[in-house]
Amino acid sequence: MEDSLNFIEQIVEKDLENGKNEKRVHTRFPPEPNGYLHIGHAKSICLNFGLAQQYGGKTNLRFDDTNPVKEDVEYVDAIKKDVKWLGFDWEEREFYSSDYFQQLYDWAIILIKKGLAYVDDSTLEEMRAMRGVPTEPGTESPFRTRTVEENLELFEGMKNGDFDEGSRVLRANIDMTSPNMHMRDPVLYRILKTDHHRTGDAWCIYPMYDFAHGLSDSLEKITHSICTLEFEVHRPLYDWLLEKLEIFHPQQIEFARLNLNYTIMSKRKLLQLVEGEHVKGWDDPRMPTISGMRRRGYPAEAIRNFAKRIGVAKRENIIDIALLEFSVREVLNKTTARVMAVLDPLKVTISNYPEGKVEEMESINNPEDPEGGSRMMPFSREIYIERGDFLEDAPRKFFRLSPGKMVRLKSAYIIQCDDVVKDAEGNVVELICSYVENSRSGSDESGLKVKGTIHWVSVEQALEVEVRNYDRLFNDENPDGHKNEGKTFLDYLNPDSLAVATAMVEPSLKAAKAGDQVQFMRKGYYCVDPDSAEGAPIFNMTVGLRDSWAKKKK
Ligand code: ATP
Numbered sequence: 001m002e003d004s005l006n007f008i009e010q011i012v013e014k015d016l017e018n019g020k021n022e023k024r025v026h027t028r029f030p031p032e033p034n035g036y037l038h039i040g041h042a043k044s045i046c047l048n049f050g051l052a053q054q055y056g057g058k059t060n061l062r063f064d065d066t067n068p069v070k071e072d073v074e075y076v077d078a079i080k081k082d083v084k085w086l087g088f089d090w091e092e093r094e095f096y097s098s099d100y101f102q103q104l105y106d107w108a109i110i111l112i113k114k115g116l117a118y119v120d121d122s123t124l125e126e127m128r129a130m131r132g133v134p135t136e137p138g139t140e141s142p143f144r145t146r147t148v149e150e151n152l153e154l155f156e157g158m159k160n161g162d163f164d165e166g167s168r169v170l171r172a173n174i175d176m177t178s179p180n181m182h183m184r185d186p187v188l189y190r191i192l193k194t195d196h197h198r199t200g201d202a203w204c205i206y207p208m209y210d211f212a213h214g215l216s217d218s219l220e221k222i223t224h225s226i227c228t229l230e231f232e233v234h235r236p237l238y239d240w241l242l243e244k245l246e247i248f249h250p251q252q253i254e255f256a257r258l259n260l261n262y263t264i265m266s267k268r269k270l271l272q273l274v275e276g277e278h279v280k281g282w283d284d285p286r287m288p289t290i291s292g293m294r295r296r297g298y299p300a301e302a303i304r305n306f307a308k309r310i311g312v313a314k315r316e317n318i319i320d321i322a323l324l325e326f327s328v329r330e331v332l333n334k335t336t337a338r339v340m341a342v343l344d345p346l347k348v349t350i351s352n353y354p355e356g357k358v359e360e361m362e363s364i365n366n367p368e369d370p371e372g373g374s375r376m377m378p379f380s381r382e383i384y385i386e387r388g389d390f391l392e393d394a395p396r397k398f399f400r401l402s403p404g405k406m407v408r409l410k411s412a413y414i415i416q417c418d419d420v421v422k423d424a425e426g427n428v429v430e431l432i433c434s435y436v437e438n439s440r441s442g443s444d445e446s447g448l449k450v451k452g453t454i455h456w457v458s459v460e461q462a463l464e465v466e467v468r469n470y471d472r473l474f475n476d477e478n479p480d481g482h483k484n485e486g487k488t489f490l491d492y493l494n495p496d497s498l499a500v501a502t503a504m505v506e507p508s509l510k511a512a513k514a515g516d517q518v519q520f521m522r523k524g525y526y527c528v529d530p531d532s533a534e535g536a537p538i539f540n541m542t543v544g545l546r547d548s549w550a551k552k553k554k
């Protein structure tokens with residue numbers, strides 16, 4: 001993909017040209033470990049690690065763990081696994097904002113000494129009222145004029161646990177009349193008497209994100225601090241802190257976050273899906289999480305290609321999830337073996353085929369892959385075909401099986417339907433067919449022209465497996481966009497997003513292991529779920545062969 005430079009690449013190249021930062025490119029991916037990563041994070045990961053790769057730079061993995069209330073080591077581990085799986089390496093540069101707590105505290109003291117920060121005893125409500133609204137200036141807190149000595153003493157008291165949670169905060173002394181609300185004396189530290197997953201009970205004051213983030217960037221000598229657009233209004237504060245502390249100054253650059261239709265992308269809301277048991281966990285294959293997509297069989301390469309395809313923009317937009325699915329199909333088409341699986345079986349008895357005879361039929365694994373090889377499939381007198389491949393009253397253009405008509409069995413023989421067996425209610429329960437002996441695939445001498453080819457499996461050797469078919473988790477394009485109607489995303493959950501079924505598959509799949517991926521011919525891409533027991537694979541539907549949803553919508 002030879003494209004013109006995106007706006008971030010342009011900034012980086014200009015900086016390199018100007019010799020800025022000793023021509024270093026150093027980015028970071030800074031997740032808060034309060035949930036599992038989602039596809040939006042994948043975009044950010046690809047962007048940050050991709051830029052560094054492109055310009056011979058480095059990328060840090062930094063856990064922005066400044067809020068002990070919501071954070072957990074389970075999330076730290078999951079995040080590391082996901083970034084690695086996506087194909088990126090932070091080498092030894094695994095950092096935690098919590099490792100900087102002492103340094104951050106020392107910097108807060110410097111701000112206090114410079115008269116640039118003060119301890120405020122106002123209640124939350126009072127502070128909110130004094131902040132004002134964007135069109136009107138706020139009012140200064142009565143505690144704003146405290147002396148440096150008093151502030152130092154109170155801040156130390158906060159640190160030592162002398163005061164109750166919520167009774168005091170440390171604020172920056174900036175400008176209560178600023179049109180930018182983030183500059184109206186933002187809170188830098190609050191009291192939280194909660195243990196931290198890394199620092200234990202060492203601290204009972206914790207820095208706010210805006211304070212910790214830029215200073216952590218500076219400590220790590222990050223050159224380009226890339227974040228999503230909502231942080232644009234935080235940039236003046238980011239710059240103010242670095243300037244006042246006179247420390248290394250990374251450049252914050254904002255880009256439009258990834259928005260996808262038919263899904264939600266907020267860890268807080270994804271947590272609600274998990275806790276409310278609307279899904280089976282963070283890695284449920286219906287989840288827009290990286291772990292869910294991995295379990296569903298989305299290849300890391302497909303996610304990287306998707307991230308490249310959508311590019312980086314400065315304006316918010318909504319990407320069609322079909323583009324992600326396209327990227328998945330594109331990779332799987334090249335890499336997966338085609339196998340036969342009958343999802344809705346109809347028995348066929350081939351009356352002129354000898355009883356007890358079994359022939360091994362060669363079937364090509366992947367026509368897209370010259371090195372894909374082939375495998376053998378047993379063929380016998382009794383087979384299953386897809387119920388949908390037979391129609392009793394078939395229209396003229398139906399090229400599959402119907403009474404008196406012929407069809408080719410993929411990699412095997414041509415058969416003709418001679419008779420239809422029905423149960424008492426008139427349902428078709430079996431077909432009686434005959435095969436054309438000299439029509440075997442690869443050595444067909446029948447001279448017959450048969451238009452349709454269908455898949456099949458031999459009854460005796462077939463393996464019965466569980467198949468989990470998935471549909472969209474939400475049945476609305478913008479599940480979170482109905483607040484005006486008093487609805488939440490939970491009101492738009494698709495009750496049919498999971499359909500568990502059984503299928504009869506070819507015996508070669510008995511050896512399939514968790515994570516293996518195949519194409520069920522004419523059906524879709526499937527992947528073996530980690531829940532599978534040895535010899536009994538459970539298949540997750542990854543994605544259909546084409547965009548069936550596009551048709552459904554109309
Ligand atoms: P969430 O609201 O889902 O929790 P977040 O932005 O609070 O997302 P963080 O853990 O703080 O989550 O994000 C880590 C990085 O991923 C940040 O740099 C953030 O900008 C980026 N990021 C988060 N969501 C998206 C998205 N939808 N598109 C692109 N980047 C994203």
Ligand code: MG
Nearest residue numbers: 031032034267
């Ligand atoms: Mg967040």
